[in-house]
Amino acid sequence: MEIRKKRRICLVVAYDGTNYQGWQIQQNGNTIEAELNRALSALTKEPIEVSGASRTDSGVHARCNYAVFDTAVRMPGDKFSYALNQRLPEDIRVRKSYEVSPDWHPRKCSSKKTYEYRIFNDEFPDPLCRLYTHFTYTKLDTDRMNTAAGYLIGEHDFKSFCSIHTQTETTVRTITDLSVKKEGSLITIRVTGTGFLYNMVRIIAGTLIEVGNGKYPPEHIKEILQHCDRSCAGPTAPARGLTLVEYEFL
Amino acid sequence: MEIRKKRRICLVVAYDGTNYQGWQIQQNGNTIEAELNRALSALTKEPIEVSGASRTDSGVHARCNYAVFDTAVRMPGDKFSYALNQRLPEDIRVRKSYEVSPDWHPRKCSSKKTYEYRIFNDEFPDPLCRLYTHFTYTKLDTDRMNTAAGYLIGEHDFKSFCSIHTQTETTVRTITDLSVKKEGSLITIRVTGTGFLYNMVRIIAGTLIEVGNGKYPPEHIKEILQHCDRSCAGPTAPARGLTLVEYEFL
Incomplete structure (x- = not known):
């Protein structure tokens, strides 16, 4: 044979x-x-x-x-x-x-991943976007969110932005790009990095929402990073808003 | 009481x-x-x-x-x-x-309705658009579709674009706007009119697709209108691509 x-x-x-x-x-x-x-x-x-x-x-x-x-x-x-x-x-x-x-294996390669977290921010949810966006009616200020996002770009210890259940050697990661864009009622948080911790993008989204709705000042992000404590950051935003949009092998 | x-x-x-x-x-x-x-x-x-x-x-x-x-x-x-x-x-x-x-009743008012028919035109369907678009991999030429669309604007007898099951006094209707736009893989047919026959927008979409894929020349639309015969027009495009997007009372 x-x-x-x-x-x-x-x-x-x-x-x-x-x-x-x-x-x-x-x-x-x-x-x-x-x-x-x-x-x-x-x-x-x-x-x-x-x-x-x-x-x-x-x-x-x-x-x-x-x-x-x-x-x-x-x-x-x-x-x-x-x-x-x-x-x-x-x-x-x-x-x-x-x-x-x-x-060849994708997990053995250096790579850059890009995620989008989409928020529908209006008085009522749009049934045609409901499966792919997180809805919130509290008005979000995307200028504030962009200022806050700036503090997360670069190499940082993202322990505060990592689900506490995780087991990983180091919680240092690098975010190369992070921006918040608004088109009509749709707010898109777009984040690119060489690696992400468990729930990291959803905790970043949940935290930027707290900046956008006025609960945190944008500068509070610096303190959250310094504390290296999950309980200092905002909530984990719901899964439905998150999409892995790009995967680039370096 | x-x-x-x-x-x-x-x-x-x-x-x-x-x-x-x-x-x-x-x-x-x-x-x-x-x-x-x-x-x-x-x-x-x-x-x-x-x-x-x-x-x-x-x-x-x-x-x-x-x-x-x-x-x-x-x-x-x-x-x-x-x-x-x-x-x-x-x-x-x-x-x-x-x-x-x-x-007051909306059906007793003069009105203008706008529908969008969305087509995902790429090699493979996008699972995140599948519920709200009709997928076709045959490359569609939107310039040809726009030329064809131009012949439908105005007051015409749309009998060829009406499902044969319908019972209605007259099949004359007025389309005030009709355009075809392409953004990446997404083609949007947007049509505004003061009244529509049964399945009219889906038959228009199905016919414009036949123009876009080369089966009909754009000018063939004039003949289809003249024949006043449903069997001359293209197929009824699937429901999932169709959305009623605007309703204006005059």
Whole structure:
């Protein structure tokens, strides 16, 4: 029997996280990883397990998460996307697929990720935005939020912006860009960095909201960073407002 | 016993039509009208039946549909919106409520309605737009679509753009504005008129798509209008791409 050499395929995946318990396989509840494994195993007739780049939380969305898997199937790398999309639910789409070297893994690469946190700030929520924005009727001042955002750019110990359940060697991270934009009722917090702690973007969003609504002065961000204490920062903003929008390998 | 005089209240309603069998009450399946009646009857303890301005089809969305109802409840007109939103599902929101004169009805007024038909035109669908756009991977030429759109502006017999099931006195209608815009992968057909026939906007969208993909030359629109025959126009584009975005009383 011929033992065919395994190849490694990389997938670029977009999804609406509304109906999923996040990326990673769970005992209870459906996940993006489980859906990809199911579709790939059906396609290849092999027991495929993908390995993802970013393990997004329950309810979080993505325009470009990455995953890799190994297969002996001899389909051209770029054809997997078409074949998979036929087998995936409508809220998950493989935007691209291609062969990579057998030892390449997105989590072993230096990378820059960009997240957007979107807030719908009006008197009433818009039903057509509800799944992809966090709603608040308290008027937010985006000039104040932008001033506050400026203090977070650069290399800092983000311990105050990290969920207390986390176990990680260091809580120092680098944010390369962070801006707050307003278009009509929609406020978008866009943040780029080389690495993020658990719940970091949602805690940054929750804290910037407290600056925007007047609870904190923008300068208070400096004190929050200094205290290295999660309880000093604002609340963790809800998952539905968060989308992983860009992933760049350096 | 005091018989309290009934007042008429007008509602401005936005909804995500994905999970509804349209506006109008049906024997089977949930509708926007049924949800409003349920919430209003619970609020007022009266058997309320709203009367809507535009009876949108199954799966069609709205940013501003209108409805009126009569009640003896002495709540200030503008407070109904807040009370109703507490009782409505998240995909329906009353954006505004106010008292009108007891004989006012939106369907008795001259009005201008604006619809948007949104198309996601890329290699793969975007899961985060899927509920509010129609997806097509065939590259559409929006310059050609705009040329074609120009022939539809004005007063015409739109019989070719009307579902054959309809019963209506005249099929002459006036389109005051019709444009096709492209932003990235998103194409938006925006049409304003003083009245629309059954499925008219979706047939216009389906026909403009056939112009955009090269099946019809833009000038073919003139012939389609002249023939007054539904079978000459393009297919009825899917409901999910359609949103009633503006309603103006003249």
